[in-house]
Amino acid sequence: MTAITPRSLQVLANFCGAAADAMAFTLMRTAHSAFVKETEDFSCQIVTRAGLAFANPRQFGAPWYSGIDYGPLLACIDDYKNGDICITNDPEAGHVATHTPDIHIWKPVFFDGQLACFVVGHIHNTDVGGAVPASLSRSLTEIAQEGLRIPPVKLVEGGVQNPFVAQLIRANVRLPDQNLGDLAAQIASVNVGERKMQGIIRRFGLPAFLEGVEAILDHAEAQARRILGAIPDGSYSFADYADEDSPAGLPARIALTLHVAGEEVTLDYTGSDPQLGSSLNMPTGGRERHPLVMVGLTYVLYTLDPSLWLNAGTLRPARAVLPEGTVVNSAPGAAIGMRSLTCAMTQIVTVGAFAQALPGRIPAAAPGGNAIMNIKTAARNGRPSWPRSGR
Structure with a gap:
């Protein structure tokens, strides 16, 4: 397919929404904590190469992040390679994470050697260390009391996981097995998203996909206006x-x-x-x-x-x-x-x-x-x- 028509735009949008649903369903089925499985305090998005969300789960997760811009966070990593997965929970790095329990990960999606988009998401972790259990209290007065902060870093580089990140988490939180289980669920989620998006891009062709993604954003803007x-x-x-x-x-x-x-x-x-x-x-x-x-x-x-x-x-x-x-x-x-x-x-x-x-x-x-x-x-x-x- 070489051109996006109104009909094919709707088809593309539905395919991408289904991919985001698959990410969210994977996360809910494999996560360890009640935050994910019961209260759905998580998000999954598919974002453009510039970081703009163009697809969200239609049934699951927190609705706050549907229009999120990951751009400032994506810019914190210099060079993306196939197989990379990045991680942070630092609210002051790109201002995407909104408090320390929210651990975000993102993965570039490549097709024929070209960057096509990113699959991203976050989980609210039950505890990330700090002054109080669960890391949250109105009595705290500075972010240094609110637990571990992970700067933007590659959790997986070229398909090889960096063991230091897991060691860092394990040494600083009260529920390490639960946190690392949730992190494994996040990795599974973005891997599912990557496979789904590569299949969609294969169906449409990369040029038409990139054109269609911009058209999805333009359509939403026109509706809002x-x-x-x-x-x-x-x-x-x-x-x-x-x-x-x-x-x-x-x-x-x-x-x-x-x-x-x-x-x-x-x-x-x-x-x-x-x-x-x-x-x-x-x-x-x-x-x-x-x-x-x-x-x-x-x-x-x-x-x-x-x-x-x-x-x-x-x-x-x-x-x-x-x-x-x-x-x-x-x-x-x-x-x-x-x-x-x-x-x-x-x-x-x-x-x-x-x-x-x-x-x-x-x-x-x-x-x-x-x-x-x-x-x-x-x-x-x-x-x-x-x-x-x-x-």
Whole structure:
């Protein structure tokens, strides 16, 4: 096949979505932890050579990452070879990982010696060491207390696994067998993704595949622009507060002004509180389409049009303003482990602002957070086990 038509574009998009589903299904069936098997706190994506997500699982995993841009993280590795698999959980390396328990891996997909795309994903690990079991607590005050940080490095190079990474993990976490079992599941997942994508590329041909991937992103962008273009121009403000039990004990203000101009929107978080002394900070790095601040927009767009394709193209008409040193863009070194609670508030203020622009068409906001309980038990072999429940 040498050209992409509207019909073949839909076929390609479905094939790629099925490949992402296969990655997610493999991960769920082979992972060891309840985080993956029960709560689906993981992601799998297929991204362009530049790092833009163009295919996501349609049934499994966390929906936050559908429009993720892996580009800054991919750039941390100088030279990719066939058979490489890379790993990191460092939130300050590319600002893709959003707290230390999230271990990301990515694998280049080659076809006829040419780089075609990447298969990527993450798992929330039950524990990565640090000051407290499970590595997360609002009482922590700096990222150094939140466990092991793995800089971007090749976990597998040319098909040969680097044993030092596994040794490093084993020496620094409380549940090494579970962590390494989950890591093996991640490796299996990206290997499945690689095989699926090579089959798709073989079917379409590399030039048509690369053209089609860009067309998938363009289609999602056009859909998003059509939705946004129907919203009245103007500025709409909304703010809410996250309960804060740091020594100061004051609620943290998350403020948003939504600017709608034609087919584009700006989410301006100016007016949000300075970064906190607890771990509710968000490590966005100021990236204007960071998933933690764009997830609410994705939900709104999908509510307005459930036929919307969810990928990085969906977010092209949007940008966020994230003042440095605030709770939505904390400085390096800040504690960030409980950033999900603050992210929930960014979703609420996004929904609240859009509700002013479209009265009666936007659903009510979520409750504003979640309750997470970790239960430590002792297995018959005497080793600790922490299944996570509640949310």
